[in-house]
Amino acid sequence: MSETTVPLASRLRSLTLRVEPRLKDPPRWYPLAVTVGAIVFALFLGGILIALSGGDPLRSYIHIARASLGSLGVFSDTLVKATPLIMAGLACSVAFRMKLWNIGAEGQFIMGAFGASAVVLTPIIPAETPSWIFIPAMILAGILGGALWGFIPGFLKARLNVNEIISSLMLNYIAVAWINFWIFAVWTEGGFQMSPAFPKNAWLPRLTDLAAEIPILSGLTTHLGLILGILAAIVAWFILYRSRWGYEIRLIGDNPQAARYAGLNITRNTVLVMMLSGALAGLGGMSEVTGVVHRLQTSPLAAGYGFTGIIVAWLAKLNPYLVVPVSIFFGALILAGREIQPSGIPKMIQGIILVSLIASDFLIRYRVHIVRRGQEA
Amino acid sequence: MDFIIILQAGVATGTILLFATIGELFAERSGVLNLGVEGMMLIGAMFAFKIAIATGNPWLGVLVAILAAGLISQIHAFITITLQADQVVSGLSLTFLGAGISVVLGEGLSKAGTVSLLPQFSIPLLTKIPLIGPVFFTEQSIMVYIGYLFIPLAWFYINRTRPGMHLRAVGEFPAAADALGINVYRLRYFYVFVGGALAGLAGATISLAISPGWFSELTTAGMGWIAVGLVIFAQWNPIRAAFGAYAFGALRRLILDIQGPTVFIGAIGNFTFLEMRNPFYYNPYWGFFLQMLPYAFTIIVLVIGSREAMRKRLGAPAALGNPYIRGERGL
Structure with a gap:
């Protein structure tokens, strides 16, 4: 009964946070809830900045x-925007799964576009x-174009x-200068x-x-690339x-x-995984x-899909299947964001989402308790 | 095309890289890799320009740039030091965040008109030294001169002072530093702030001194990333960092200027030893290959730096990239 006589403010002041590492895995729904919470938080923060x-x-x-989702037509456009993100996210x-920080998906993406264009324009x-x-x-x-561009940093x-x-x-910057030269x-x-x-x-x-x-289906621009992306996701998951x-x-x-002691060839895997990563971006x-x-045209191709792919991969927790829905989410953001002023808003929101996602990982690795002071032990 | 002018402009461009590189060097020396340099530079460049236009005082712009970039670096500090998340991913996200925020807040700034820039002047007497005078001490921005003073100070601070020793201890062996009563967490926060502040200064140096204006993300054009690469090349030594920064500055200028003239003339005094048609003028498309050079050179410089590090068994601060968790085994 004595508790009720303590004023609220001092009761709040006597609360402290206690942080301890999680010893067992959290329930399955928990990481998902944290991720969704992080996105909601990011959108809220983005709202304040807007x-x-x-x-x-x-x-x-x-x-x-x-x-982005209001009608069949715009949803189709969302899927078109999501398609390159799926491949870049994969x-x-x-690469990230092996802790290889391939930040060059953008350049590998561009070299993939270059390779495909060379078939038509050379013409091969x-x-x-x-x-x-x-x-x-x-x-x-x-x-091939993407894999070659991934091979270089992998080999180095x-x-x-x-x-x-x-x-x-x-190599991203070099790729842009390279296709600029050709066009x-x-x-x-x-x-x-x-x-x-290109011919039809x-x-x-x-x-x-x-x-x-x-x-x-008239007027819907969703193309075969979406199927290729989903197939690539399945292949990447199997691999x-x-x-x-x-x-x-x-x-x-x-x-x-441990991998080295187990006799795995890290050198070879580094090169191969960078090439696989480059191939997917390509x-x-x-x-x-x-x-x-x-x-072949620079601005619509070098539009930052490779960089957004980094955020997509992280949001999908490096799971190839999850890359597909996450890409659709970001496709919607990019598509609709084009008409919003000021024009940097989608980019800023992407940044905020990534920051709050990384910060939220803490809640998955650690338990945070609110305890009354004096009851900690 | 006068070689002296290129070198002179190269030193100015190199100053941008100098601040960013030494800032990152401080952060890495304390054990925190911050890949957000590009984003922090953009924040600095945008705020410096915006405040200078709003108030008419470029120095106020510089101050706000330093504080803003320092402040945003604390997000990275919080995520990696307190929340112990991966430094690579967090730094990347800081680049996205910095670029996004600066593009949003910098909306319309590119057409904002003229702004009073930081002062430019020559140092009397020193300009008379042949070669060195015209290159380093003639009509340079005040930022360039600050840069000159900054290099030995940074070296002295890191290698010859007590706080510098603490900085190195925290980056090499935080557990031992902790046992000696050094507050590892606080020092790491502080040096991440220093790194951010210097990246902000680098940004302000672009937009208010070296190439004035706000061109959205093209303002930095990857210089923040080159700075991160230069730290590796410099092997965490400010003197080497300065050489790298000025060399890259000169290279960037050379690429801009080499396409201008119709003939190359090599001359010492009145003696001409070379006269040839400028292939870059007659083949303008070769310019795209010139544009690749700074980025290709960054890779080459990394190869050199990595080989040397392996040979001499030198290397990164031992605790670079690892969060310090009190009471856990290991570094």
């Missing part, structure tokens, strides 16, 4: 939801070739102990900063192409969780010392250039 910079947070968010997931294959030859050839070229890391964060990031000097269309458009048979098929049979190689990747990531670049842009 309000501070003179915008209306509630209206901005409603606008984002309506402009690329980061496989004549323009009137049917689609069923064209598209596999471009997929292959895109994967494995053989010369060069920090892969910096080298892969520097200005070699493949320019009438002096503009872009290549000529080098486009990835879109839903709207089926509109003759199914009228409701990581159902194959011997994936087991090696995860072991090296979790405990490189597939994304190929899908974007042949599914959406239909020509």
Whole structure:
């Protein structure tokens, strides 16, 4: 009964936080709840910043939801934006799983787009070739381009102990200058900063192409790349969780010392995983250039998909299946964010989401109690 | 194309890298890797420019830039030191956050008009020294001169003072430092702040002195990342960091200027030993390969730095990248 006589303020003051490591795994729903909580918190914080910079947070968010999920048409556009993010997110997931910090998905994405474009523009294959030859050839070229760009930092890391964060990031800038050279000097269309458009048979098929049979699909731009992305997610999941190689990747990531004692070849795996990561990003670049842009052009391709892929991978907890829904979430944010002023808002919200996600990991690793002082022991 | 002018401008550009590199060096010496340099520089550049326009006083801009970037670095400090999260991911997220915030708050700044910049002047007497005078002491921004003073001070602080010794102890062997009564957590917070503040100063140096203006994310164009690379090349030594920074500054300028003239003339006094058509003028597309150079050189410099580190068994501060957890085994 004496408790009720203590004033509320001093009772609150006598509360302290006690933090202790979790000894057993939390229940399955718990990490999900923490992640969702972190996103909600980030959106709330983003709202405050939007309000501070003179915008209306509630209206901005409603606008984002309506402009990305409001109708079949815009949802299709959301999926189009999500497609490159799926591949970039997968690329980061496989590398990060081995604690290889591949920050170069952006450059590998661009080189994938370059590889695919080279098939059409060089031309390696004549323009009137049917689609069923064209598209596999471009997929292959895109994967090769990305894998090559992933090989460089992987090799430097494995053989010369060069920090892969910096080298892969520097290769992003080099990739942009590289395609700029090609679209200005070699493949320019009438002096503009872009290549000529690809012939129709080098486009990835879109839903709207089926509109003759199914009228409701008319105008929907979702393309085959989405299927490729989902297939890539399944393949990446199998590699990581159902194959011997994936087991090696995860072991090296979790405990490189133990992996070395177990006789795993870390040098070779470093190169191979960077190439796999690059290949996935390159597939994304190929899908974007042949599914959406239909020509080699810098600004729509080097739009930061590779960087957003880092956030996607982290939000998906490096799980390839989760990469797909997370990419759709970010696709919605990017699509709707284009019309919001000021224009940096989607980027800022992405940053806030990533920060609060990383901070929230603490709640998964540690238990936080609120205890009354004096009762701690 | 006068080589002296390129070197002179290179020293100015190098000053930006100098501040950012030494800032990151302080943070890493205390054991905290902060990959958010690019984001913190953007925050600094944006705030410096914004405040200078709003108040007409560039020094107020510099001050706010330092504080703002220092403040945002504390997010990284909190996440990695207190919450013990991975430093790589947290630093990356800081780059995203800094870029996002600076683009949002910098909306419309690129068309904001003219702003009074930090003063430029020559040092009397010293300008008379052949070669060195015109390159280092003629018509440079005050930031460049601050940079010169900064290099020996940073070296002296780290290697010859008691707080500098504590800084090294915290980065090499935090458990031992803790046992000696040094507050590991507080020092790491402090040096992450120093790193952020210097990145902010680097940003302010761009937007108010070396290449004035706010060009959204192109303002830094990856210089924050080059700074992170230079720390590795410098092997955590401020003197080497300064050499790297000025060399890169000169390279960046050279690339900008080399495409201008129609002929190259190599001359010492009146004696001309070289005269040739400038291939970069007649083949403007080669410029794209020139643009790759700073980034390619960063990789090459990393290769050199890593090889040397392996050979001499030098290396990063031993506790770099590891959170310090009191009472746990290990570093």
